[in-house]
Structure formats: structure tokens, C-alpha cells
Amino acid sequence: MEQLHIMHTNDLHSHFENFPRIQRYIADERLQDQILNQETLVFDIGDATDREHPLTEATLGQANIEWMNQIHYDAVTIGNSEGLYYDHQILEHLYDQANFPVVLANLWENNGQLPHFAQAYQMLTTRQGTKIGVIGLTASYKRTYPLVQWDVHPAADVLPSLLTKLRPQVDILILLSHLGLNQDRQLAQTYPELDLIIGAHTHHLLPQGEQQRHTWLAAAGKYGEQVGNIYLDLENHHLQTVRVKTTPVTEINSQPEDQTWILEQQRKGERLLEEQVVATLPVQYERVPAPHSSLDLTFQAMEELTNCQIALLNTGLFLTTLLAGPVTENDLHRQLPHAIHVMKTTLSGQDLWRLAMEVEKNRGFLSNFIQKGMGFRGKFFGDLVWDGLEVDPRTRQVFYQHQPLQPSQKYQIALLDHYLFIPFFPTIEIMGENEIIYPDFLRTIVSKYLQRTFGGGEKRDDKTGK
Structure with a gap:
């Protein structure tokens, strides 16, 4: 029996006050998974940045990427806080220093190509040889994305061909969805090829997940107030059981240095903005x-x-x-x-x-x-x-x-x-x-x-x- 532990964050919106405990929790869970010989994957589902925080504003999101690099995400997708809060050229270079892949299948350059920082999907293989496909989609704001020179497409325009391509190649197929709960439910009903949809955008919380036909839905609320956990049991690379839970950050131990770090991020951003x-x-x-x-x-x-x-x-x-x-x-x-x-x-x-x-x-x-x-x-x-x-x-x-x-x-x-x-x-x-x-x-x-x-x-x- 192979066991896979997926942790996920979504809609962090630059709530730096929760970042130290999130980082400590993910590191501790990874260590525990190693002891139990469980595979660990970590994903973010978009809106990690928000220019409401002065450090995000001052660095145009680079401070967020530096922190995310310490988490060692296996893949992320973007939300509208990334796609629409920055000019085209800023977003083009937001992930230049990222140590994780950005999966994003429905946001294109005006020439019909994916942006250089993104890939439509990611293929992962566990130590025991289970093949996992990861697709990323973001909310398709047709009115506003063209204003920053992006060509955005609805999920229905891109997902069927990706499923046709990937489903025969993988044992588990996961969608990182910054589309919202209603659309996640609709996709689960329409595309049984998806084993798991990890959601975001509407800030919904599914403490124990939700099953729609064959597909499981998971989501961890907003602002880093929860960390999502999904436990998969597989037999001969076939999915047997799924268990979903979320962990409130209030249940994660804080350290005395946390508050010092949080205040320093605020002050650092304010100092940089005060220089202008x-x-x-x-x-x-x-x-x-x-x-x-x-x-x-x-x-x-x-x-x-x-x-x-x-x-x-x-x-x-x-x-x-x-x-x-x-x-x-x-x-x-x-x-x-x-x-x-x-x-x-x-x-x-x-x-x-x-x-x-x-x-x-x-x-x-x-x-x-x-x-x-x-x-x-x-x-x-x-x-x-x-x-x-x-x-x-x-x-x-x-x-x-x-x-x-x-x-x-x-x-x-x-x-x-x-x-x-x-x-x-x-x-x-x-x-x-x-x-x-x-x-x-x-x-x-x-x-x-x-x-x-x-x-x-x-x-x-x-x-x-x-």
C-alpha cells in the first residue's frame, strides 16, 4: 500500500501573520511523512500575493516568492491577485526567482503561446512509480485580462484536450483550480477523469472535503487561516481511499520569534515605500x-x-x-x-x-x-x-x-x-x-x-x- 500526503494553501493574500506557522507545520509534516515512509506533495492554488500588504506592494510580489521558495512547493497556479494586480511585464517576471513550477493552462500571451513562466501541466512520479498529473486553471475574467494584454480562456476551452492527453499517461489526475466552488462542482460532474480538484478563489472551506461523483474536492478557506491535507491510499498505483481535512493555524504552535518576523515584514515594506x-x-x-x-x-x-x-x-x-x-x-x-x-x-x-x-x-x-x-x-x-x-x-x-x-x-x-x-x-x-x-x-x-x-x-x- 502506497500512501501519499498532499498539503495545500490557497488565497493567502499576503497575510504574513500566518506564514511562520504555515511554514513550520509543512516542515514538521514533511518530516513525519518521511518517518512513516509517506510521499509528500505541496501545492498553492493562487492569490498568494496581495498588494494590500506594504511589503508585497514595495517589492511587487517578490517578497512573497522568496517566502514560497522556503516552502518548496511542488507546483502552484495563479489567481487574479497575480494575474490582474500587476502589469503584464511585472507578471512576466514575478516568478523569475521561483524554485517551483507554475501550472497554468488557460492564460496565454496574445500570440497564442503560454507565458514563459508557465506550463499547462506538471508530471510527477512518486518513489514507488505512481504517475501524477497536475493541471492549473485560473478564473477567466474576459472583461479585464485583455486590459493587461493577456488572452484568458474558460476552463471548458482547454480542459477536455488536456484530459484526453494526460489521463492515459497518469495514475492520479489533479486540478489546481482558482475558479471557485461552483465551477469546481460543475467540473467534477462533467469530467470524471479528474480524481481531485483542489480549489480556491471563492475562499470556501471544505474541512472534510466533498465528493462529487468520482471526484474529490478540497479547499482551505482564506488568508492562510487553514492548511489543507489530503491523504491518498494507493494499491498498485490505483487510488483506493481519499481522506481530507484542514488544520487551523490556531492549532499550530507559535514561536516567540514569529511576531518579530511578522512585524519586520510590515516595517520593511513601509520603509521601502517611505523612501518614495x-x-x-x-x-x-x-x-x-x-x-x-x-x-x-x-x-x-x-x-x-x-x-x-x-x-x-x-x-x-x-x-x-x-x-x-x-x-x-x-x-x-x-x-x-x-x-x-x-x-x-x-x-x-x-x-x-x-x-x-x-x-x-x-x-x-x-x-x-x-x-x-x-x-x-x-x-x-x-x-x-x-x-x-x-x-x-x-x-x-x-x-x-x-x-x-x-x-x-x-x-x-x-x-x-x-x-x-x-x-x-x-x-x-x-x-x-x-x-x-x-x-x-x-x-x-x-x-x-x-x-x-x-x-x-x-x-x-x-x-x-x-
Whole structure:
């Protein structure tokens, strides 16, 4: 009887506070497997990096790769935090120093080739000769991947041919899936050739796994709060039994030096960002609406970028105040840590009126709404504020430049792509002509505006990392 122990992580999102215990657990389990003569494999299923953490931001993910190299992963795939949070050229070189393979079958260069850092699958052979095929797939965001010059394909476009090719060659076939639980379940029902789907993306936790027909599903939640374990028993290279469990990091012993290391990663990132002085501000810009507010600075940056005279923002975006004097990339990162982009939307006057009514309808609810995901890294959504547009909620009239909106006239508005992805403003998606502006995050747009307006620093280019 051959025994195989698979450990897996997913959606770590740069939660460095859990990394020491994860690393210690995997090392201890590997040692125990050696004693028991069990084979060990370790996989990561994407979204390992997140630019919310200052060290990831400062190093454009390289600090994460350095840590992952210490884990000695047997294979990883990428998530949208890698695929969409970095410019094309940054992602091209994210894994230059990695000591593990990146399996990724559905993200291609525009010339139809896989990127140089990736391979569609990995073939592994255990000490006893069992052959294991490992495929990687990531969520196919067709709207946004082309904005960073990637050609992404749905799983159904690439998986059948890979299964036809690999299934006859292997004893065990594993999919590293950054697709989400619903799609994992669908794939398990559709493709019984898959023995195991290790999932991610929707942050789902399957503490004891889930069996769909022939295929087992596993997933370890989010943020490194759990480490996944899958135990396979094989007889003559044939899979006999599968057991799945997850181990909470709270059950893994911590060491006194852990907290020192965690704090040092935070401080190291902050120091690197503090070295990048953006501008010198003449006055303090408050986090909330005020005579001098960060909200107004951001409106000006967005409107200048998009050549619009109307803009909309929510106050929950702004986490800190910008003090008078030198402002650094660390200040902007602390204020606007979000993975959110500026978007230029064109609407008819009739549809802009409808959007304004949606804003009014949801205003009270959203003020204290705890917003999670879709790039937002704050807590409360906050108040909605227009620039260049006046709304009279009593009469339901909307004015632009003190004149009522003309129903058939076209208006251009500076928004955020976040508003397209959350469900509160359906008019944006249904009726809007939407141009999402990549690769810069909102804070980078503000940074460049401050440098042009107030001077006093050199801005790193997010396209080159320099």
C-alpha cells in the first residue's frame, strides 16, 4: 500500500501573520511523512500575493516568492491577485526567482503561446512509480485580462484536450483550480477523469472535503487561516481511499520569534515605500469631506485622467488623512490600499438620472455597510459623494452645471471599476459604455496627480517596477 500526503494553501493574500506557522507545520509534516515512509506533495492554488500588504506592494510580489521558495512547493497556479494586480511585464517576471513550477493552462500571451513562466501541466512520479498529473486553471475574467494584454480562456476551452492527453499517461489526475466552488462542482460532474480538484478563489472551506461523483474536492478557506491535507491510499498505483481535512493555524504552535518576523515584514515594506517621496502638500487633506479633503484631490486626479467633469466616490475608500508636508508612497498605500481602478463611463442623460436614483436609494444602506471583496480593502462602504452633479432627492431632479440633465445627451463620468462589480448600481453595467483604465490602481493615479500638481518626488512606474 502506497500512501501519499498532499498539503495545500490557497488565497493567502499576503497575510504574513500566518506564514511562520504555515511554514513550520509543512516542515514538521514533511518530516513525519518521511518517518512513516509517506510521499509528500505541496501545492498553492493562487492569490498568494496581495498588494494590500506594504511589503508585497514595495517589492511587487517578490517578497512573497522568496517566502514560497522556503516552502518548496511542488507546483502552484495563479489567481487574479497575480494575474490582474500587476502589469503584464511585472507578471512576466514575478516568478523569475521561483524554485517551483507554475501550472497554468488557460492564460496565454496574445500570440497564442503560454507565458514563459508557465506550463499547462506538471508530471510527477512518486518513489514507488505512481504517475501524477497536475493541471492549473485560473478564473477567466474576459472583461479585464485583455486590459493587461493577456488572452484568458474558460476552463471548458482547454480542459477536455488536456484530459484526453494526460489521463492515459497518469495514475492520479489533479486540478489546481482558482475558479471557485461552483465551477469546481460543475467540473467534477462533467469530467470524471479528474480524481481531485483542489480549489480556491471563492475562499470556501471544505474541512472534510466533498465528493462529487468520482471526484474529490478540497479547499482551505482564506488568508492562510487553514492548511489543507489530503491523504491518498494507493494499491498498485490505483487510488483506493481519499481522506481530507484542514488544520487551523490556531492549532499550530507559535514561536516567540514569529511576531518579530511578522512585524519586520510590515516595517520593511513601509520603509521601502517611505523612501518614495511623491510630493510636498501645502496643507493637510482630511480623510472625510472638508474644505481640504482627500476626496477632492482624488476627484481632481480622476477627472484629469478621464477628461470628465462628473465623478462619484464613496468615503469609505479613504482610511487615513494626508498630513501637510512630504507625502510618500507609504502614506498613499495606507490611505488607499485597494485593488481598484478608475473607470470612464458614458451614459445618456436618462440613464445617468437612473444611476443617480440608484445612488439615492442605496445611500443610507451603504453608509454603514461592511463591504468585502471586489478589490475593496477598507471596512465600511461609506457615504456616496458626487462631484459635478447635483441631486435634489425631494424632487428627484438631477442637475449638471446647474441645468437639468437632457435625456438624450451623452455624459461621461469618472467612476471606479468597483462600482461595476458590486450589485448596487446595475445601470452602470446594463447601460454604461465602460472603459476600465489599467494597470494603475486608484492610489497610483492619485500619486501621479500629486507629483504633477505639487512636485517633490519620483514615482515608481507600475509598468516596469522601477
